[in-house]
Amino acid sequence: MGAPVxxxxxxxxxxxxxDLATERGxxxxxxxxxxxxxxxxxxxxxxxxxxxxxxxxxxxxxICFCGVHFMAETAALLCPQAEVFVPDLNAGCSLADSxxxxxxxxxxxxxxxxxxxxxxxxxxxxxxxxxKALSDIICTSGNAKAVVESIPEDDPILFVPDRHLGGWLNExxxxxxELWNGSCMVHELFSVDTLCDLQMANPGSVTxxxxxxxxxxxxxxDYVLGTAGMLRLAQENSATTFLVGTExxxxxxxxxxAPQNTYISAPGASCACNLCPHMQLNTSAKLWEALETRGPxxxxxxxxxxxxRRALDRMLEVA
Ligand code: SF4
Numbered sequence: 001m002g003a004p005v006x007x008x009x010x011x012x013x014x015x016x017x018x019d020l021a022t023e024r025g026x027x028x029x030x031x032x033x034x035x036x037x038x039x040x041x042x043x044x045x046x047x048x049x050x051x052x053x054x055x056x057x058x059x060x061x062x063i064c065f066c067g068v069h070f071m072a073e074t075a076a077l078l079c080p081q082a083e084v085f086v087p088d089l090n091a092g093c094s095l096a097d098s099x100x101x102x103x104x105x106x107x108x109x110x111x112x113x114x115x116x117x118x119x120x121x122x123x124x125x126x127x128x129x130x131x132k133a134l135s136d137i138i139c140t141s142g143n144a145k146a147v148v149e150s151i152p153e154d155d156p157i158l159f160v161p162d163r164h165l166g167g168w169l170n171e172x173x174x175x176x177x178e179l180w181n182g183s184c185m186v187h188e189l190f191s192v193d194t195l196c197d198l199q200m201a202n203p204g205s206v207t208x209x210x211x212x213x214x215x216x217x218x219x220x221x222d223y224v225l226g227t228a229g230m231l232r233l234a235q236e237n238s239a240t241t242f243l244v245g246t247e248x249x250x251x252x253x254x255x256x257x258a259p260q261n262t263y264i265s266a267p268g269a270s271c272a273c274n275l276c277p278h279m280q281l282n283t284s285a286k287l288w289e290a291l292e293t294r295g296p297x298x299x300x301x302x303x304x305x306x307x308x309r310r311a312l313d314r315m316l317e318v319a
Contacts, residue, residue, distance in 0.1 A: 011288045014040035021291055027060035027082075028291075029075065031067035032227050033247040033279045038066045038087075038287055045253065047227040048074070048125045049140035055079040056316060064290055065298070068278050070096045072298040073129040077309045087286035089296040091278045093126055095212075098182030099161030101130035108134065111158060111178060119156040119178060122147060123311065126184070127161050129300045132308035138315040141165060141211050141226030148173050150318045164188075168211040168218060186276045187212035189268035190245050192220050198266060202241050208233060209245030209266065217245055217266075227253070234258040248274040 012020070018041055021028045029051050030042035039045045044054050048071065055063065055075040062083045065072040068091045076084040104121075112118040123135035124144070132138055139147035148169050151157055157175060159166035161182030170177055190213050199207060199220070208230050209221040218224045223233060227250055234242060235258045244251060245266040254263045268274050290296075300308065 008285065011284050017041040017288065017291065018043060021064065024062075024291070025060060026062045026064050026291060026294075027054075027058055028064045028287075029054060029066065031071060031279065032253045033249045033276055034066050034282060035249055035280070035284075036252045037284045038282060039249075039252060039256075041284070041287060042066060047140065047142060049142045049226075050228060051075070052078055052125065052140070052312065053316070055082075058082065062294060064287070066282050066287060067091070068093045068096075068276075069298065070126060070128055073300050074125060074132075074312065076298055076300050077129060077132075077305055077312055080305070083294060084298045085290055085295050086298055087282040087290045089298070091281040093278055094185035095124075095126045095161055095182050096128050096131075099127055099131050099180055101128065101134055104131055104134050104160060104180075107180075108158065111156070115156050117156060119158040120151050121158045121160065122151070122177070123160050124162050124165055125315075129304050129308045131160065132311050133304045134307075135160070135311045136314070137318070138311050140315075142228050143315065143318065144169055144211070144226075145172060147315060147318050148175060148177070162212055164214055164218075165211045167215060168224060184212045186247050186268075186274055187245075188214065189274070190214065190217045190266055191268060192216040194267040195220055195243065195245065198243055198264065202243065202264065204239065205241035205243050205264070206233075206237060206239040207243040207245065207266070213245050221245060230254065231257050234261055234263075246274075247276050247279070249276075249279070 028042040030038050030045045056078040058079050065075050072086045121135040125140045157177040159177040160180035163179045166179035207221040208223045211224050234254050241262045248265050251263045
């Protein structure tokens with residue numbers, strides 16, 4: 001017998017969902033790339049760093065993590081007493097998939113023999129727990145510069161898995177890190193040609209792009225910022241129109257914190273929506289079902305959890 005089908009009319013309003021989760025001792029965390037319904041149902045909405053901090057300080061007995069799998073793993077690492085579950089276990093990430101732990105271990109050995117010294121591995125948080133366990137320190141887009149600058153200048157660095165964020169860090173810190181050849185399928189598709197057209201059609205606008213975007217898009221932007229930085233800028237900058245080069249649901253968050261402005265999603269080369277297909281697997285119906293069943297669970301094996309947690313703790317000390 002299959003799982004009962006939940007009709008959309010059975011699903012309560014977001015505020016009711018949140019109250020019910022509170023009654024049941026469940027903390028609902030949502031990434032800024034989730035749709036508006038899920039964001040409104042959460043106790044806390046944020047970027048990877050903010051969500052990691054929220055999980056680390058939480059004493060909740062259960063966390064429903066609305067994001068993708070590696071984010072729920074991070075919550076499980078930082079809040080080990082909590083049962084962590086997700087609306088959809090298949091919500092993965094093309095960037096995390098681009099770096100497998102076995103391949104990374106081989107490359108670390110290769111670089112050690114080539115350089116005569118083992119490089120420090122800095123891993124962007126968008127990677128699996130197994131990759132975090134092989135890394136010296138983790139970073140997010142919001143703290144990546146501070147993390148890289150915390151490493152002694154003489155130490156070689158391998159940066160994984162995003163080559164665009166790594167390239168941007170090399171430009172802004174003056175380091176010459178070895179870069180893993182991974183990328184995000186959403187940010188990879190932003191097109192500088194269509195962005196320039198949009199800028200010409202919107203004189204006086206300010207362009208903000210995420211460091212996961214390719215270099216030509218970053219170079220054509222006024223600011224390169226993580227999502228928390230984008231939210232701050234939208235509240236503080238005097239411009240009233242912003243062209244936004246990141247996942248499309250970020251516009252909902254921007255409209256919540258600074259509704260006085262107009263936000264226009266920067267177009268991709270072949271698609272105008274720029275929504276992450278992995279994030280979109282989480283729906284209101286699946287969220288509701290997950291809160292009812294407290295599943296599916298995300299569990300990190302013990303042998304991975306300890307070294308991965310150490311690398312995350314190092315990041316939180318720097319951040
Ligand atoms: S937007 Fe990109 S990096 Fe973020 S979850 Fe989707 S595929 Fe992964």
